Amino acid sequence: MEPRIELLCLVVFIQVYIIAAVTDSGDVAALNSLKDIWRNLPLNWVGSDPCGDGWEGIQCMNSRVSLITLGSMGLEGQLSDDISSLTELQTLDLSQNQGLTGPLPASIGNLKKLTNLYLNRCGFTGPIPNTIGSLQRLVYLSLNSNKFSGQIPPSIGHLSELNWLDLSDNQLEGSIPVSDGTTPGLDMLANTQHFHFGKNKLTGEIPEQIFSSKMSLIHVLFDDNELSGPIPSTLGLVQSLQVLDLSNNHFDISGIPTWVSSLSSLAILRMESTQLQGHVPVDLFSLPDLQILGLKGNKLNGTLNIGTNVGNQLSLVDLQNNDITEFNGTGGHNIEIELTGNPICQETGPTETYCEPPQSTSLFNTPRSYCSSAKCSSDQVSSTTCKCAYPYTGTLIFIGIFFSDLGNSAAYKALQESLMLCFQSNQLPVDSVSLSNPRMESSTFLSLNFSAFPYDRASFNRTVVSRITFLFSNRSFKPPPSLFGPYFFESDEYNYFSDEPKDTKKSTIVIIIGAAGGGSVLLLLSLLAGVYAFRQKKKAERASIKSDPFARWNVMKNNGSIPQLKGARCFSFEELKKYTNNFSEANYIGSGGYGKVYKGTLPNGKLIAIKRAQQGSKQGVLEFKTEIELLSRVHHKNIVGLLGFCFERHEQTLIYEYVPNGSLNETLSGMSRIRVDWTKRLKIALDTARGLTYLHELANPPIIHRDIKSANILLDQHLTAKVADFGLSKPISDSEKGHVTTQVKGTMGYMDPEYYMTHQLTEKSDVYSFGVLLLELITTRKPIERGKHIVKEVRMAMDKAKDLYSLHQILDPVILDESLKGLEKFVDLAMSCVEESGVDRPKMSEVVKEIENIMQIAGMNPNVETPTSSSSYEGLSKGSPFHPFSNESSANSSTFVASN
Template identity: 55%
Template sequence: MNVLSYIDFSNNTFDDRSEAPSWFSTLEALTTIKMNHTNLRGELPAALFSKPQLQNVDLSHNSINGTLNISSNPSTQLQLIDLRDNQIDDFIQRSIYKESIGLILANNPICRESDVTDKFCSPQTNITTYSTPWNYCPPPLCGLGQVSSPNCQCACIGSIFFKVPSFSSLENSTIYISLHDSLKTFFHEAGLPVNSLSLQNPRRNMDDYLVIDLKFFPSGEPSFNRTGIFGLAFAFSNQTFQPPKEFNIYYFIPEPYSNFLKDNESTKHKSSKAGVITGSVVGGCVLVVLSVLAGMHLFRQKERAERPPQQSQPFALWDSTSSSGGVPQLKGARSFTFEELQNYTNNFSPINNIGKGGYGMVYKGSLPNGQPIAVKRAQKGSSQGGLEFKTEIELLSRVHHKNVVGLIRFCFDQGEQMLIYEYIVNGTLKDSLSGGSGIRLDWMQRLKIALGAARGLQYLHDHADPPIIHRDVKTNNILQDEQLVAKFADFGLSKPLSDADRTHVTTQVKGTMGYMDPEYYMTQLLTAKSDTYSFGIVMLELITARNPIEKGKYIVTEVKESMKRNKELYDLQDILDPVIGLSSPLKGLEKFVDIALRCVEDMGNQRPTMSEVVKELEYIMEMLVHSSSSLSTSASYGGWSKDYSNDSLLY
């Protein structure tokens, strides 16, 4: 056990004849021993205290007796030896005892001698000068996502997954030491409040990924504050930590950190009260329409019975026991047969292949009436594809908005799962910003795209029934039509908010690194403000054309470190995309940056809602319209206008 560092056998009823284990002295990596209340007896080996990594020893409330010998050369890292309530009657090193080591011998026979006044015999409550707080702090109240350390700290815990490590053996301790050291160095250089960390239980999961459990202990405080925990979130979610080359690609999944859970539960409680009041008002209206709904239901049942089997029961073969869940519940969406889509896509010809993602291939097709379509075809046998398929058709069958891509139909036939969307001619916003589409976006066009995308999110959050959190807001999922109208796509990771809880949903962390909300990342509580954070990243990407994480640098940090608020354009010219039109005035850009930075605040309650973001972007657009004498109508801005009489948006 040459890498064993932490032992805790406390509160176990060992046999009364159990001697203090001599093998403790052979553990070179040992840092902590906790064996209080275990019935240990006998003398402690002096060699134990000379282990080079040893920091803390708690053998209190036992029957250890004889002479205490901590050797003349104890570990330089030794902080505490807690031996209170034992039977020790002598201490060899009393005269050369180091003040830097916290030693507690209270309630031992040696402390009952009349001439002994050494402070290590004082009751615990009087010990105030040791360098470590372990001696006199109360037991930490660590909750979900935390584990107590010997020095009264609550750790952040989680697991790190390495997809393609270059080594196969899990028993090579040297490789883990290199990971430990690189993490420790990174935290120090990044100024993160991590005092120590622990790597445990290396193993392979079902996907053959290397999984290691991590614990991070805070520095100087009982638990991490929000700043510290978000610093850890950024380090992993945005890939600023670079592991040794042997480990390669990774991702980190933390346990929820309990501090934030309490705050969100309070918010949830307040929201539920408002829901009760609203429900009472609405309840009476329901009775009025029940008879109408019953009649409509009977009419629809009759209509369905008259349809062909594929049209009336497209999910007759759906496996509700699989990871994809129960049969999809749709609202108005209709299906195509596999043969129909073969005809519409020229038998899924490679020439018609216009994209590829984790879900599968995307093909361009054409309906008999000439309408172009995009067919998203899932990879066969993909459980993830089945779940995304179900999510998208359920959600998109309920939403209809100018800034959300339209679902035309679906196909669940002959083992195929396909989604048929309206075809969006100008591809993704990511392609336009990177130059891949050949479109050069000026400042006005970028502002228009940002406003359209914000309206799409606002609709999902405030007007969809139930409200929808997209969960994967990024430039790859924003499409542009022929007039550069932004449309949100790819709802495979989206989550609806149920009537029972309209504030957040607890769910496994999913999304795209660089765009992910750190609060959601560390708590697993997904809220509408999680989309707001991701949208803030999109806004910064719109003006810089940089990836969220580029050459190990995070776009939020780059903007904050470069900007000077007292200068024109906040002095961001060096990181702005030159294509944006730096030779002409970029009116409103400073306010645009302000909104983006508010969206990426660490805490969700400090971020604006998407409704507020829309209003702010509309204000910038109005400034540009009114300040340009060369543009006589708002039609020059690609169809943007505002009806000032009722403050509603027109498209």
């Protein structure tokens, strides 16, 4: 009887599970109301439980709908009052659905917990309801590119948490609201960083009251309106301002306001077609961060005097169609001047470069990745990696760019890489990105065609398209700040969704149970339950192995389940407690995201370092196992020695040889207080190269480290360098010789761009990282500082005709007073290692030979150990971040892991 009772219980349980809805009934009613009036809905909006059934674009918390992301879904219809029932909603993203029309319901003000509202580029009409001011938790309000009319609601002034306010590209009219003691206004938005009001029909003056020194504004855009009167001088109080665009209005001003020259953070200033008269003040060009100055279409006259005190960021001065009669030159500064349409060009003619009209279009296209264009059928397109697919397309529109050449392939490549990094870090299956046809819109904005291609499939599903749109809507994607300013994204309609109806198994069960009544059906259900239980058991076992890769390593049984690891033993947790005095504070030497590091002493007096994961944590468990298996079979003086490990009691502990002088990163940054001269740096470079050569050519199987960086190079008491941290390493089998296709892992700044773009990992990926390390050795600069990559900085500064290649401004001042014999060859070697194509880079064995030659030039014998030693890190204060064995030993060297 018992099995039969259990079976009946199972039937009842399944029936109850299917009938009972998890989602709050009010939220179900609200979504069903939207479902009734919207067209082109996701295919899986079926059933009575949106949370439990996993409705596309719906996320829940405690049975309440908390997030709706349905961007670029092709939705059609209106947003009804029923949306107000979703009172726990925090994010609403319906952006890029131009078929959503009609008014924005006033009841939206009931969504008191809403923090993000993205309705940009839809088809909404009518006034923006004043109830929008009730959403006092709002951080992002994007209503741009609709057909909203009427005035800007004064109630927006109540949104004290607002960071992003974008009402541009609508039909808003009237004056800009400010507070008067009884009604709110935009002057109350002290924490807002973005005022985007361009492309509307706003009239009247910009009120003086709207700006103050308490504001945090960085972008103020009033372009393409019908504003008049003076420009308020209070704008000069907003010292955080970076982008100011007042173009195409009817201001009553005689010249460029004097307060503009006091905006020390200003990067882009556009005042085109604003009735400006008089001279261009020379002190305007001395603003330290100014990059773009757009003043065309005015009545500015006289002599254009750039002066000598020019900010080193200035790249473009656009004064087309003014009345400039003379120009005294740029004084040797690399600045593009555009004076087409001025009297000076009528006199001098087109032979002067500043009189040549700028190119309005460019034929730039993202180059292909070492392959030939595929011949695709139907509407498919060949990607940059030569795969036929249906890309998700649109237009990226940048309000400001910090370069003048529309054919600037380096800028677009940097943009492409940052897009891929964003998609990869958000675990989106994007294989490649293509950018093309850069062009200037309205003489102000850069427009760029964008295409994203799916990974390992012909098209994207709705989830991925919605998530890509969401990254653009909430500005999670951040373009390179040194090249591109703020942006908008306009998607094209996507008609190739790969989705199929889901939960077919569940519906089958419902049908079977609904027809239950006969013995045969009951027997079938019993079989089904058995199969289900068996599959669940197997699934649980697989999940267990996946979450615990040591599941098959049974330390309690002497059955050979633990691999025979050369030179590494399995320590018991009790032993480690004894060696570290119960992990006492006196033995603690550092910590990081992985956990803590302790110094221990073996019974024979040998010092060890114990890297212990946080108690109960599974962070990095696969990397932990990888490091054990790899380091146990590599033995070289330039590779940190693994003595053992412990994985009992849920512990993840690695036991290393004790390396007293920490990481190279800490030495170069000054944290370890160890001074390394030119000869020591050469020796460190040689040690590291020899360690990598061993991994690539002598280890069996060969190993690609995949995360070479200064934080992973340790220095012993003689400053001998040892390669450490093999958590991301990849052994290469005979079948994978040449390359292995794998997910992208590594540290930004050190990562091989070819590997990043193609996912094809080779030994040359380590060579690239090593090249970056060589540049870090001589400059002590981080690979990426203020958005600039060290490789590009060195390449731009190099002049081979001059002493030390004219790198004096980049080299570490500590070594500048030395005789840097061989430095030029050292730089040549580094630059050969960071060649864009892997085939152009040397092998590590060739690198070793070249460093040995350089050391001989410097009067050193590469085969003689340097006797120099230095103090260990024991003298550092407790709790400092100094711990050479931690994955997180450097805050600036974050590891990037992108899943495909």
